[in-house]
Amino acid sequence: MMPLLSVQNLRTYFRTRKGWLKAVDGVSFDLEEGESLGIVGESGCGKTTIALTIMRTLPPNAQVMDGKIVLEGQDTLPIPDQEHRRLRWSKVSMIFQAAMNSLNPVFRVGDQLVDVYINHRKVTKDEARKRVAELFELVGLDKKRMNNYPHEFSGGMKQRTIIAMSLLCHPRLIIADEPTTALDVVVQDQILSEIKDLQQELKFSLIVISHDISVISETCDRAIVMYAGRIFEEADIISTIKDPHNPYTISLMSSFPSISGPIRKLVSIPGAAPNLVNPPPGCLFYPRCPIGKEACAKETPPYVQVADRHSTLCHFPHEANKAGFLQVR
Amino acid sequence: MGVKTYIARRLLEIVPIILAAVIINFTLLHTAPGDPALILAGERADPEYIKVVREEFGLDKPLIEQLVIYLRNLLAGNLGYSYMYRKPVLAVMAERIPATLLLIITSLSVALVVGTLAGAFAARMYLTRIDTGLSMVSLVLYSMPVFWLAIVLVLVFSFTLKWFPITGMITVGVQMGELERFVDILWHLALPSFSLATYYFGQYFRISRSSVVEVMREDYVTTARAVGFQENKVFTKYALRNAILPVVTMAGLQIGYMFAGAVLTETVYTWPGLGRLILEAILSRDYPLILGSYLIISVVVALATLFTDLTYALIDPRVAYK
Amino acid sequence: MITGTLKPREEEHFISAERIRKERRKLLIENVRDFLGRYKRNRAAVLGLAIVIVGVIVALFPQLFATHEPFEVGHPQLQPPSRTYFLGTDNLGRDMYSRAVWGTRAALLVAIGSAGLSAILGVLLGAASGYYGGALDDLLSRIFEVFMMIPRFFLILVIVALFGSSLALVTIMIGITWWPANARIMRSQVLTLKSRAYVQASGGLGASPWQILAWHIIPNGIYPVITNSALEMGVAILIEAGLSFLGLGDPNIVSWGQLIDAGRYYVNLAWWMTFFPGLMMLVLVLAFNLIGDGIAHALNPRLAERV
Numbered sequence: 001m002m003p004l005l006s007v008q009n010l011r012t013y014f015r016t017r018k019g020w021l022k023a024v025d026g027v028s029f030d031l032e033e034g035e036s037l038g039i040v041g042e043s044g045c046g047k048t049t050i051a052l053t054i055m056r057t058l059p060p061n062a063q064v065m066d067g068k069i070v071l072e073g074q075d076t077l078p079i080p081d082q083e084h085r086r087l088r089w090s091k092v093s094m095i096f097q098a099a100m101n102s103l104n105p106v107f108r109v110g111d112q113l114v115d116v117y118i119n120h121r122k123v124t125k126d127e128a129r130k131r132v133a134e135l136f137e138l139v140g141l142d143k144k145r146m147n148n149y150p151h152e153f154s155g156g157m158k159q160r161t162i163i164a165m166s167l168l169c170h171p172r173l174i175i176a177d178e179p180t181t182a183l184d185v186v187v188q189d190q191i192l193s194e195i196k197d198l199q200q201e202l203k204f205s206l207i208v209i210s211h212d213i214s215v216i217s218e219t220c221d222r223a224i225v226m227y228a229g230r231i232f233e234e235a236d237i238i239s240t241i242k243d244p245h246n247p248y249t250i251s252l253m254s255s256f257p258s259i260s261g262p263i264r265k266l267v268s269i270p271g272a273a274p275n276l277v278n279p280p281p282g283c284l285f286y287p288r289c290p291i292g293k294e295a296c297a298k299e300t301p302p303y304v305q306v307a308d309r310h311s312t313l314c315h316f317p318h319e320a321n322k323a324g325f326l327q328v329r
Numbered sequence: 330m331g332v333k334t335y336i337a338r339r340l341l342e343i344v345p346i347i348l349a350a351v352i353i354n355f356t357l358l359h360t361a362p363g364d365p366a367l368i369l370a371g372e373r374a375d376p377e378y379i380k381v382v383r384e385e386f387g388l389d390k391p392l393i394e395q396l397v398i399y400l401r402n403l404l405a406g407n408l409g410y411s412y413m414y415r416k417p418v419l420a421v422m423a424e425r426i427p428a429t430l431l432l433i434i435t436s437l438s439v440a441l442v443v444g445t446l447a448g449a450f451a452a453r454m455y456l457t458r459i460d461t462g463l464s465m466v467s468l469v470l471y472s473m474p475v476f477w478l479a480i481v482l483v484l485v486f487s488f489t490l491k492w493f494p495i496t497g498m499i500t501v502g503v504q505m506g507e508l509e510r511f512v513d514i515l516w517h518l519a520l521p522s523f524s525l526a527t528y529y530f531g532q533y534f535r536i537s538r539s540s541v542v543e544v545m546r547e548d549y550v551t552t553a554r555a556v557g558f559q560e561n562k563v564f565t566k567y568a569l570r571n572a573i574l575p576v577v578t579m580a581g582l583q584i585g586y587m588f589a590g591a592v593l594t595e596t597v598y599t600w601p602g603l604g605r606l607i608l609e610a611i612l613s614r615d616y617p618l619i620l621g622s623y624l625i626i627s628v629v630v631a632l633a634t635l636f637t638d639l640t641y642a643l644i645d646p647r648v649a650y651k
Numbered sequence: 652m653i654t655g656t657l658k659p660r661e662e663e664h665f666i667s668a669e670r671i672r673k674e675r676r677k678l679l680i681e682n683v684r685d686f687l688g689r690y691k692r693n694r695a696a697v698l699g700l701a702i703v704i705v706g707v708i709v710a711l712f713p714q715l716f717a718t719h720e721p722f723e724v725g726h727p728q729l730q731p732p733s734r735t736y737f738l739g740t741d742n743l744g745r746d747m748y749s750r751a752v753w754g755t756r757a758a759l760l761v762a763i764g765s766a767g768l769s770a771i772l773g774v775l776l777g778a779a780s781g782y783y784g785g786a787l788d789d790l791l792s793r794i795f796e797v798f799m800m801i802p803r804f805f806l807i808l809v810i811v812a813l814f815g816s817s818l819a820l821v822t823i824m825i826g827i828t829w830w831p832a833n834a835r836i837m838r839s840q841v842l843t844l845k846s847r848a849y850v851q852a853s854g855g856l857g858a859s860p861w862q863i864l865a866w867h868i869i870p871n872g873i874y875p876v877i878t879n880s881a882l883e884m885g886v887a888i889l890i891e892a893g894l895s896f897l898g899l900g901d902p903n904i905v906s907w908g909q910l911i912d913a914g915r916y917y918v919n920l921a922w923w924m925t926f927f928p929g930l931m932m933l934v935l936v937l938a939f940n941l942i943g944d945g946i947a948h949a950l951n952p953r954l955a956e957r958v
Binding site: 345346349350353357361362465468469471472473474475476477478480481483484488582585586588589592593596597607608610611612614616619620622623626627630631634 | 695793796797799800801802803804805806808809810811812813814885889890892893896897898899908911914915918919922925926928929932933936937940941944
């Protein structure tokens with residue numbers, strides 16, 4: 001069956017004074033209908049850039065150099081702006097990072113959502129207000145609150161509003177970019193389970209972007225691990241956490257505590273992210289890789305399939321897998 | 330807290346400011362070289378009158394009492410007596426204020442509207458040549474002495490081209506009907522308000538431009554784009570309303586400067602307003618008039634700032650809820 | 652599970668005050684170098700700086716640039732610009748060019764004096780207010796507010812009317828009425844920097860508040876004040892010119908405002924009397940504005956990004 005979304009060899013670069021910054025450099029993945037995919041990685045690895053490319057809200061100094069974004073069989077990259085605006089929000093919508101400022105502070109919350117709905121559907125204002133009220137209830141907000149201003153909402157309430165806003169036009173795909181980063185832990189948990197429930201009820205596909213593997217593990221079936229603009233590993237969520245075949249994935253897992261499982265000392269990955277303007281040859285993770293060898297410094301690693309729907313970008317995936325979780329000596 | 334409480338609170342805050350202006354006035358009166366009584370009565374006044382002034386203002390009594398008497402006089406509308414005009418200070422000022430208000434309001438409106446729109450337009454074309462050009466022009470206008478600009482304009486448009494009158498607010502000595510009189514005033518108003526407006530245009534242009542640029546970077550503008558609004562709509566509905574806020578604030582802060590500019594412009598164009606009045610008062614050593622005018626202007630500026638604050642609160646719902 | 656080949660980084664567990672100071676100093680120097688680099692790239696800002704430097708040189712040594720004595724009468728009156736009298740002569744037969752050259756001195760004295768005074772007062776009081784907080788902060792903030800509302804130009808007018816005029820008085824008055832702007836800026840900088848780790852670390856190590864302010868906070872927070880001061884210098888020149896134009900300036904010195912005032916009555920006979928002094932003022936004020944803008948842009952590189 002044709003996947004809902006197929007990203008093929010996407011390259012998005014940013015123009016900087018020192019040259020092109022290769023934020024997303026050859027990323028490909030598929031998303032099936034009803035599936036939920038997590039994109040995990042450090043800040044600056046390019047995960048948000050992918051989302052912005054899909055939504056066409058990249059900053060002015062960004063340029064898509066290559067690739068295809070095939071949504072429901074149609075490549076959306078060459079579509080003219082007017083048409084793209086129409087499919088934005090009705091086919092794909094987004095839940096933004098740190099919803100603190102995603103709502104305009106001088107307008108009432110309800111009015112803003114009504115505005116969005118009217119922009120996409122030919123309905124009267126009353127009908128729009130009804131729909132917004134519906135969604136407010138769905139996400140657990142009192143519909144009387146539609147007349148409030150954003151600054152009167154708590155962080156969790158604002159995030160719920162953003163979620164409601166993303167559901168307005170019955171999208172097939174929702175991209176959630178760090179949906180819980182700005183919230184406290186208790187609210188985080190609520191929001192995540194609510195997103196999960198909504199997905200089951202309304203049956204949309206979901207992409208969750210986060211640097212926090214625990215967020216992704218709670219909401220996603222599959223995961224993509226990104227580093228320096230490339231996909232380093234791709235697998236179902238259990239394999240990613242319990243059976244990783246890539247040193248970077250392993251390092252990432254080692255730096256997060258887990259309540260269950262053996263007590264181990266957390267490890268921070270030494271070194272810094274590579275220069276994305278002039279990336280060195282070979283594997284981009286080599287300078288920080290605990291099992292890095294000479295071959296890694298010279299040759300680009302191959303994208304190897306190690307199991308069914310489980311691939312990794314590494315010269316020595318099995319060695320990495322055997323080395324397992326890193327420990328402090 | 331609601332909007333009403335906010336208004337009440339701001340009104341209360343004005344009081345210490347006005348009080349401060351009064352105290353400054355009072356201090357100036359008493360620290361200036363010379364006998365305050367003579368200052369208030371005029372050096373050439375006859376002794377009888379000086380005695381009256383001494384009693385009226387309680388100048389023999391201790392300073393604190395004097396301050397109280399002074400305040401009481403002020404509240405009664407007694408700012409002293411102008412010996413140049415032989416009328417109470419308040420009356421003299423009342424006659425001249427309308428002309429200044431006409432000048433300031435016209436100039437402010439033009440500068441504000443044109444400046445803000447031009448700034449927003451420049452922001453829309455950020456860093457293109459149009460923007461750089463406009464920014465340069467506005468910077469040059471903003472660096473000009475307003476009285477120099479006024480004189481140059483008079484030279485070009487009044488003396489050389491003869492399109493506009495050289496001085497004054499009205500053409501004297503000619504009988505006119507109501508409508509003609511109105512047009513006549515507008516004709517005389519043109520150059521002075523243009524001079525004043527040009528100078529302040531620069532301010533509003535800069536603020537508007539930087540404010541719009543900043544707002545366009547905000548998350549809620551990205552959201553507006555993401556939900557599929559047209560760029561025009563994003564700009565006019567979502568960005569502009571937020572961007573006007575600093576302009577309103579700036580307008581409030583500028584009121585004092587507008588009066589200063591008015592003095593200079595009125596001098597060049599012989600416009601019969603408050604500004605020239607103060608100048609005449611200074612040159613004739615009419616101290617009651619000088620001090621009285623200063624006080625009135627301080628109060629007007631404070632009230633105008635209050636007014637802008639309230640306008641700001643109307644546009645930005647966050648303010649009243651602090 | 653086998654252990655990996657990672658070794659934790661050797662951490663220095665002892666941080667000395669000396670080391671903090673050295674690190675901060677290094678960072679400061681780096682910041683300053685970045686800043687200068689960005690400033691140099693802005694051609695308008697460099698032009699502004701060049702103009703001001705030229706102006707300062709002229710102000711320091713007007714004798715080198717003037718062709719005649721500024722107060723010397725007796726030359727042919729109301730002459731248009733010529734090779735002998737570069738900017739013409741005025742109604743009393745004085746050379747306009749030389750007078751304008753000498754006028755630079757007054758303009759720069761007022762500009763630097765008032766902006767300097769305002770900066771010193773503003774930085775000290777603003778830093779104190781922000782750092783100590785509490786009642787002091789409340790009181791000072793109130794004072795800032797009241798001062799900001801005072802119509803400055805009129806106050807100076809009135810004072811000049813009562814006390815007589817001199818360049819020093821005008822300079823001091825302009826500085827005194829304007830320090831709250833700098834104070835506010837400094838205060839908010841202090842509030843931001845106060846909670847930075849290196850500041851708290853210094854405090855923990857026993858540095859006194861004034862040491863912290865002097866070594867850490869002020870050097871890092873002072874840039875917006877510098878921007879503001881550059882802009883203030885331009886405005887100060889305009890204020891002094893306005894006063895002189897109204898006849899309330901210092902009668903013993905040459906000031907551009909004065910020149911424009913004198914020329915006002917002859918504007919249709921001798922336009923050069925008003926035109927050139929004003930033009931020079933425009934250029935100098937523009938230069939200060941360019942510098943101010945240049946500093947602002949160099950401090951905040953984001954301003955150069957498109958939206």
